[in-house]
Amino acid sequence: MGHAIKTPAAARISRRDFLRSSATAGFGAALAGAAFGQDAPQAQPVPAPAAAKSADELRVAVIGCGAQGRVLIESMLRIPGIRIGAICDIWSYSRQYTGNYLKKYGHIAATYEDYRDLLASEKGLQAAVVATPDWVHAEHANACLRAGLPVYCEKEMSNSLDKARSMVLTARETGRLLQIGHQRRSNPRYIHAIDRLIREKKLIGRVTVDFAQWNRAKADLLGWPEKYVIDQATLDKYGYGSMTEFRNWRLYKKYGGGPMVDLGSHQIDLFSWVHGTPPKTVVASGGLDYYKDWEWYDNVMAVYEFETQEGVTRAFYQVQTTTQHGGFYETFMGDNGSLVLSEIPQRGNWAMREPHAPEWDSLAKAGLLMSETVPIQKSSTKNIYVDVRVTAEAGRWPLPIDLAKPAHQPHLENFFDAVRNGSRLNCPAELAYESCVAVLKTNEAVKARRIMEFRPEQFKA
Numbered sequence: 001m002g003h004a005i006k007t008p009a010a011a012r013i014s015r016r017d018f019l020r021s022s023a024t025a026g027f028g029a030a031l032a033g034a035a036f037g038q039d040a041p042q043a044q045p046v047p048a049p050a051a052a053k054s055a056d057e058l059r060v061a062v063i064g065c066g067a068q069g070r071v072l073i074e075s076m077l078r079i080p081g082i083r084i085g086a087i088c089d090i091w092s093y094s095r096q097y098t099g100n101y102l103k104k105y106g107h108i109a110a111t112y113e114d115y116r117d118l119l120a121s122e123k124g125l126q127a128a129v130v131a132t133p134d135w136v137h138a139e140h141a142n143a144c145l146r147a148g149l150p151v152y153c154e155k156e157m158s159n160s161l162d163k164a165r166s167m168v169l170t171a172r173e174t175g176r177l178l179q180i181g182h183q184r185r186s187n188p189r190y191i192h193a194i195d196r197l198i199r200e201k202k203l204i205g206r207v208t209v210d211f212a213q214w215n216r217a218k219a220d221l222l223g224w225p226e227k228y229v230i231d232q233a234t235l236d237k238y239g240y241g242s243m244t245e246f247r248n249w250r251l252y253k254k255y256g257g258g259p260m261v262d263l264g265s266h267q268i269d270l271f272s273w274v275h276g277t278p279p280k281t282v283v284a285s286g287g288l289d290y291y292k293d294w295e296w297y298d299n300v301m302a303v304y305e306f307e308t309q310e311g312v313t314r315a316f317y318q319v320q321t322t323t324q325h326g327g328f329y330e331t332f333m334g335d336n337g338s339l340v341l342s343e344i345p346q347r348g349n350w351a352m353r354e355p356h357a358p359e360w361d362s363l364a365k366a367g368l369l370m371s372e373t374v375p376i377q378k379s380s381t382k383n384i385y386v387d388v389r390v391t392a393e394a395g396r397w398p399l400p401i402d403l404a405k406p407a408h409q410p411h412l413e414n415f416f417d418a419v420r421n422g423s424r425l426n427c428p429a430e431l432a433y434e435s436c437v438a439v440l441k442t443n444e445a446v447k448a449r450r451i452m453e454f455r456p457e458q459f460k461a
């Protein structure tokens with residue numbers, strides 16, 4: 001691809017506008033003004049607790065202190081015994097902002113532009129967190145693993161299957177832990193819904209169809225304050241064609257996988273979790289139909305087939321970037337009911353029972369569900385009464401679990417617990433590789449305009 005894309009005037013923002021938006025944003029939200037820069041609900045801007053020193057503190061390095069690096073730091077500061085010892089980012093803005101924030105909470109982190117200098121100089125580290133753009137995950141995670149560090153690396157593992165495979169192999173070879181940031185895998189609401197209710201209790205019966213979507217309103221390209229422009233020699237050194245590409249990396253083929261990979265990676269992973277197996281086939285339609293400056297598809301609709309012990313199930317997925325209609329959520333539909341989930345609980349955190357299904361009251365009594373709430377019993381039209389329980393939406397049985405923490409905290413806790421106590425990772429690299437195959441191949445299916453078959457060995461690194 002040609003990556004000398006001209007910087008659009010719209011992508012630059014004035015220092016005054018920038019300062020205004022930074023001042024009103026939470027730590028994680030700084031500079032993430034446009035919608036395409038973030039794929040998780042922002043952590044609430046609740047102040048993190050001040051760091052307390054303790055003897056068994058883990059010293060952690062963070063490589064990549066952009067929007068997501070800062071969201072992860074915000075969560076890490078809430079976890080007892082974690083000390084951010086070093087940070088690395090090629091952009092002075094990210095280094096300064098993050099360094100100042102950490103100071104406020106008593107973490108004086110050594111600051112680096114190049115991860116190689118960090119690894120060469122910092123000898124007392126015990127773990128690394130990688131939150132750089134997808135195309136450099138393998139380079140950064142593999143170097144940290146080879147330096148002896150367990151690694152938490154953000155999803156998507158990579159925008160190339162070869163690079164993703166190299167991460168699984170390096171973790172295996174070095175014997176170090178590699179957790180990938182599919183944080184729903186550690187979210188107690190998702191674990192309860194999928195492991196306990198769908199898989200163990202068979203609450204919704206045989207799951208016959210899944211649907212998930214991530215719809216976003218149209219948005220401008222991400223910009224940068226003029227003061228923090230990176231000179232072209234430095235951009236070249238780190239492989240970025242221009243500031244526009246550097247800031248909007250997820251939209252270009254060299255650096256990311258577009259919305260299908262960026263957003264779909266979270267949700268396609270859930271289909272496999274529910275069915276206990278990766279998909280058998282995918283057929284997809286999509287295109288770059290709306291935006292002028294992107295390379296990746298701005299919309300994709302995909303249908304996956306899963307072959308389960310009970311038979312074939314189909315899952316429909318869509319990602320849209322020109323409408324936020326319906327937002328983002330996942331629905332699992334079975335012959336006895338359905339279950340709706342979203343990382344934002346107001347958008348999905350309940351089950352709905354089919355009228356013929358076995359009773360759920362005993363599950364509610366046992367605390368596995370909350371009691372049914374029926375929105376409307378009866379409603380009247382002009383002159384006839386309609387029993388809406390027959391024709392309209394069924395009652396909702398809310399799930400009883402709340403996550404009173406930022407969405408990424410339990411996944412980081414799981415990682416640090418594995419580092420400290422040897423507990424099991426919820427999303428080790430081998431498992432994440434399966435969903436990486438599924439989402440990267442979906443982009444290929446869009447291009448091929450035909451059904452793609454997966455062979456089971458394709459999901460193994």
Ligand SMILES: NC(=O)c1ccc[n+]([C@@H]2O[C@H](COP(=O)([O-])OP(=O)(O)OC[C@H]3O[C@@H](n4cnc5c(N)ncnc54)[C@H](O)[C@@H]3O)[C@@H](O)[C@H]2O)c1
Pocket residue numbers: 037038039040063064065066067068069088089090091094113115131132133134136154155156181182183238246247262
């Ligand atoms: N799990 C989630 O919910 C979630 C949410 C958002 C983003 N992410 C993932 O987090 C990662 C980062 O995304 P983001 O939204 O923070 O992007 P971003 O562009 O806001 O931040 C990336 C940061 O990495 C820095 N960087 C780029 N190349 C580098 C290099 N070679 N060495 C060191 N630093 C470098 C940039 O300067 C920037 O500060 C991506 O992999 C993304 O998919 C995950």
